[in-house]
Amino acid sequence: MEKAAFYILSFVIIVSSLFMITRKNPVHSVLWMLLTFFSVAGIFIQLNAEFIAATQVIVYAGAILVLYLFVVMLLNPKTHGFAKIPYRYGMTILVVIVFVLQIFMAASMSKVLGIKGVITSEKMAEIGNVKLFGAELFNTYIVPFEIASILLLVAMIGAIVLALRK
Amino acid sequence: MLLEHYLILSAVVFGIGMTGVLIQRNLILIFMSLELMLNAVNINLAAYSKYLSQISGQVFIIFIMSVAAAEAAVGLALIVSLYRNKQTINSDEFKILKW
Numbered sequence: 001m002e003k004a005a006f007y008i009l010s011f012v013i014i015v016s017s018l019f020m021i022t023r024k025n026p027v028h029s030v031l032w033m034l035l036t037f038f039s040v041a042g043i044f045i046q047l048n049a050e051f052i053a054a055t056q057v058i059v060y061a062g063a064i065l066v067l068y069l070f071v072v073m074l075l076n077p078k079t080h081g082f083a084k085i086p087y088r089y090g091m092t093i094l095v096v097i098v099f100v101l102q103i104f105m106a107a108s109m110s111k112v113l114g115i116k117g118v119i120t121s122e123k124m125a126e127i128g129n130v131k132l133f134g135a136e137l138f139n140t141y142i143v144p145f146e147i148a149s150i151l152l153l154v155a156m157i158g159a160i161v162l163a164l165r166k
Numbered sequence: 167m168l169l170e171h172y173l174i175l176s177a178v179v180f181g182i183g184m185t186g187v188l189i190q191r192n193l194i195l196i197f198m199s200l201e202l203m204l205n206a207v208n209i210n211l212a213a214y215s216k217y218l219s220q221i222s223g224q225v226f227i228i229f230i231m232s233v234a235a236a237e238a239a240v241g242l243a244l245i246v247s248l249y250r251n252k253q254t255i256n257s258d259e260f261k262i263l264k265w
Contacts, residue, residue: 006167010175017179017202021186026194033198040205047172047212049224056208059231064201064238071242072194075249095188099181106173117220136221137228148232155236162243165250 006046012039026072030065037061048121050129172213180206193248193255197241204234 013036020032037060044053119132137145183206186199208227215223249255 002167006171010171013175014178014182017182020202021182021190021195021199026192029195029198033202036202037205040209043172043175043209044212046167047209047216049212049215049227052208052212052224052227055228055231059235060201060205064235067238067242068194068198071245075194075246075255091188095181095185099177099184102177102181103174106177107170114218117218117222119221120219121216132221133224137225140222141225144229148229151236152232155239159239159243162240163246 002046005042009039009042009046012036013043027069030069030072033068034061034065037065048124048129051133169213169217172209176206176209176213179203179209191257193245193257194242196257197238197245201234201238204230 016032016035016039020029020036023029023032037056041053041056041061044050044056124132180203183199183202186202187196190196190199208230211223211227211230215221245255248260252259
C-alpha cells in the first residue's frame with residue numbers, strides 16, 4: 001500500500017513537472033505545477049510531515065501559485081518557446097549527464113549519516129507531528145524564525161517598491 | 167520505503183527543474199522551474215528528517231518555504247517592472263546586464 005502510493009505519487013510528480021516545463025501556454029504550465037505541488041504534499045504525508053503537507057498546500061498551491069497566475073495573466077500570455085542558442089545540443093547533453101550522475105550518486109552513495117534522533121515514527125504517532133514540530137521550532141529555532149519573519153517583511157517592502165508605478 | 171527512493175525522486179525533480187531553467191525563455195516559467203527545484207530540496211529534507219528520526223529537517227522546510235515566498239514576490243515584482251520598461255518578458259531581450 002505504502003509502496004503503491006509512493007510510486008503513483010512519484011509518477012504524477014515527474015510527469016506533471018515534465019509537462020510543466022514543456023507546455024507552450026504559461027497558464028497550462030501553472031496548472032501542471034499545481035498538480036506537482038499537491039503530489040509533493042502527498043509525499044510529505046508519507047514522510048510523517050503532516051504539518052508540512054498542509055503548509056505546502058496552503059503556501060505553495062494557495063499563495064505562490066495564485067501570485068504566478070496573476071502575473072501570467074497580467075503580462076503577455078504568449079510564450080517565447082525554448083532557448084535558441086547555438087550550443088543547445090551540447091548544453092542538453094551536459095544537463096543530462098549531470099542529471100544521471102545525480103541519480104547514480106543518490107542511489108549508490110546515500111547513507112544515513114549523522115546522529116539518530118529520538119523522534120521515531122512511533123513517538124510521532126503518539127504525540128503528534130504538529131506538537132513536536134512546534135516545540136522544536138519555538139524552542140531550538142526561535143532566532144531563525146524571527147529572522148525569517150524579518151526576511152518576509154523585507155521582501156514585502158521590496159516588492160512594493162519595485163512594482164510601484166513612478 | 168527506503169531512503170534511496172526519496173533521494174532518487176528528489177534528484178529527478180531537481181534535474182527537471184534545472185532543465186526548465188536552462189531551456190525556457192519566458193521569465194515567469196524560469197521562476198516556476200526554480201520553485202520546482204526548491205520543492206525537490208524539500209523532499210530531500212523531509213526524507214532525511216524521517217530516516218534520522220529528527221524533526222529539524224521539517225523546521226528547515228518551513229524556512230525554505232518562506233524564502234521561496236519572498237523570492238516569488240520580489241522576482242515577480244522585478245518581472246512586472248521589466249515588462250513595463252521593455253514590453254516583453256523574453257529573457258533573450260534583457261542584455262543590459264549581460265557582462
